[in-house]
Amino acid sequence: MADRNSGINRTNSAMTQRGRGKRGPARFAPVEKPKRIRETLRRLGSYFFQEKKALCTVFGFVLLDSIISLLIPYFIGLAINQIGVRAGAVHFSMLIQLLLVLAVFYLADGLLTFIQGWLMASAGQRMVVALRGSLFEKLQKLPISFFDRHNHGEIMSRLTNDIENIDVTISQSTVQLMNDVIMIAGSLVMMIWISPSLTLASLIMVPLVIILTKTIAVRTSKLFVEQQKELGTLNGHIEESISGLSVIKAFSHEQKEIERFTQMNQRLTDVGMHAQIWSGYLMPLMNVINNLGFAAVASVGGFLAVKKMITIGMIASFLTYSRQFSRPLNDVASIFNTLLSAIAGAERVFDIMEQKEEVPDQINARPISSKTCKGDIDFYNVSFGYSPKRMIVKQVSFHARAGETIALVGPTGAGKTTLVNLLTRFYEPNFGSIRVDGIPITNYRRADYRSLFGMVLQDTYLFHGSFKDNLRYGRLDATDEEIKRAAIAAHADSFIMATEHGYGTMLQGSGENLSEGQKQLLTIARAVLSNPAILIMDEATSHVDTQTEHEIQEGMRQLMSGRTSIIIAHRLSTIRHADLILVVEDGMIAEQGRHEELLEKKGIYFSMYSDQFSV
Numbered sequence: 001m002a003d004r005n006s007g008i009n010r011t012n013s014a015m016t017q018r019g020r021g022k023r024g025p026a027r028f029a030p031v032e033k034p035k036r037i038r039e040t041l042r043r044l045g046s047y048f049f050q051e052k053k054a055l056c057t058v059f060g061f062v063l064l065d066s067i068i069s070l071l072i073p074y075f076i077g078l079a080i081n082q083i084g085v086r087a088g089a090v091h092f093s094m095l096i097q098l099l100l101v102l103a104v105f106y107l108a109d110g111l112l113t114f115i116q117g118w119l120m121a122s123a124g125q126r127m128v129v130a131l132r133g134s135l136f137e138k139l140q141k142l143p144i145s146f147f148d149r150h151n152h153g154e155i156m157s158r159l160t161n162d163i164e165n166i167d168v169t170i171s172q173s174t175v176q177l178m179n180d181v182i183m184i185a186g187s188l189v190m191m192i193w194i195s196p197s198l199t200l201a202s203l204i205m206v207p208l209v210i211i212l213t214k215t216i217a218v219r220t221s222k223l224f225v226e227q228q229k230e231l232g233t234l235n236g237h238i239e240e241s242i243s244g245l246s247v248i249k250a251f252s253h254e255q256k257e258i259e260r261f262t263q264m265n266q267r268l269t270d271v272g273m274h275a276q277i278w279s280g281y282l283m284p285l286m287n288v289i290n291n292l293g294f295a296a297v298a299s300v301g302g303f304l305a306v307k308k309m310i311t312i313g314m315i316a317s318f319l320t321y322s323r324q325f326s327r328p329l330n331d332v333a334s335i336f337n338t339l340l341s342a343i344a345g346a347e348r349v350f351d352i353m354e355q356k357e358e359v360p361d362q363i364n365a366r367p368i369s370s371k372t373c374k375g376d377i378d379f380y381n382v383s384f385g386y387s388p389k390r391m392i393v394k395q396v397s398f399h400a401r402a403g404e405t406i407a408l409v410g411p412t413g414a415g416k417t418t419l420v421n422l423l424t425r426f427y428e429p430n431f432g433s434i435r436v437d438g439i440p441i442t443n444y445r446r447a448d449y450r451s452l453f454g455m456v457l458q459d460t461y462l463f464h465g466s467f468k469d470n471l472r473y474g475r476l477d478a479t480d481e482e483i484k485r486a487a488i489a490a491h492a493d494s495f496i497m498a499t500e501h502g503y504g505t506m507l508q509g510s511g512e513n514l515s516e517g518q519k520q521l522l523t524i525a526r527a528v529l530s531n532p533a534i535l536i537m538d539e540a541t542s543h544v545d546t547q548t549e550h551e552i553q554e555g556m557r558q559l560m561s562g563r564t565s566i567i568i569a570h571r572l573s574t575i576r577h578a579d580l581i582l583v584v585e586d587g588m589i590a591e592q593g594r595h596e597e598l599l600e601k602k603g604i605y606f607s608m609y610s611d612q613f614s615v
């Protein structure tokens, strides 16, 4: 969908190009762990910062709520003292006043909790929308080589599962974390105020809690990262199997696929289970430690009460404060797990954000449009390899005059599509330069430059929508009349009109209810509509029968007239009229000339032609 945003006149998505492989597993550069977590938190922090107003408001409410929660145990203690101290002579009016205050506190607590949750949920949603938006935007800016190297399902997993993970954590854990920190500090202050000696007794267990949380967190964080990775791999596999389902069935590999899936599923279950087991240790252990602390406070408190150094009411208040102190400590420990899982997700999201984007436009990049471009193309000693170790295109030079039709022919894997990929700036050459209208293509604004091209590729890119929507993708401001004219020129009108709602008929999925040939006719119609300066047809009619191919030849000739056209074709009959035929072999131009000249040469082209037509 990159094109929809950037206004590229491509009739097929870059992602569906031939040559787009899934070469090698998705791997991102490893970064030192603690540094990486710090960096991830910093980047997440910048999204929080965008919501600083909402977060400050939430913090205000949390603070108010926490103060109320901190006052409640104290008032309970006072109420108990009204009964305890005045045994036999309960001061009812004072007790009722205290109980009324407590009722108001509880009501306010409930109301404030609701408001915090509501505010945080909307702020969290906005943050996640921004994060998802930036990730999608980033994906649009990444070079095609990135998508060659990474499994598409795995990338999708980052956009969905990982972001979902962050979403849940932000909305659920932020308020809790704020609340916990205030409660820990507030309870500690209240505890010290009531009794420093009891405070000392209750703090004995704190170092144990910290050591335990740290030990378990180290273990679980690794497992959560592993779990997210396995989930990504599984999603990648699902995406691959669904898109290649017909091939799987054709080779009767269903059972093998089920076995592969089961293995991956099992691996995910294993790490998931380990992560859950390890994080599950935390709560019971915390409970044991807390209860031990509680017992210590109760014993020391009992002793102090006997010595008349503290009232029963204040012991009751203290015990509640010590619970309020240890509960958030436990919460922080368990939130830590959720946080670690979200950080694991965020790391994977930011991994993509760190990837190198397409080379940015030069500062004074020139504008260009199909109206101003003549379509003169020059390749000067261009060499390129998808990996620097293996050059695919080797020192290619040729000149295509404006308005000419250039044909690229040659054996499979010779580098024809790669030459087109270089011309369209999907990849940058390692050596040499490419010029359009005498100016290096890197001097043009990239979006402008790409809008010069109309492409009809072997792989068609159609999306869920009506015929009209799909055709209009070629030029967003095209009228219905223009759409129809383009479809007639591409011989697509008759089969569109034969459907129930004509141009309004919805395509199933991405055109699954159409034949490959019909899909190609639609993409040709799109190219007609986009009216590009340079037309690229890579096996554009390979799925169309020869009869239809002949029928649309005239339309194609009209489409090509007056604009530079580059045609890649295996069927040599379609390129006989080309102004220049380039025979590509092993990444080099082995022969070039017009059809008749090349036949006279009796070289590679001659033997290719002879093979096809038994000359």
Ligand SMILES: Nc1ncnc2c1ncn2[C@@H]1O[C@H](COP(=O)(O)OP(=O)(O)OP(=O)(O)O)[C@@H](O)[C@H]1O
Binding pocket: 018, 019, 020, 021, 023, 148, 386, 387, 392, 410, 411, 412, 413, 414, 415, 416, 417, 418, 419
């Ligand atoms: N994205 C890619 N990453 C790495 N190597 C690639 C990529 N795309 C193509 N190649 C390799 O580059 C070489 C040339 O491929 P290219 O698609 O340009 O050939 P072609 O002449 O268009 O072949 P065909 O006629 O079969 O379409 C092949 O060896 C291919 O394996």
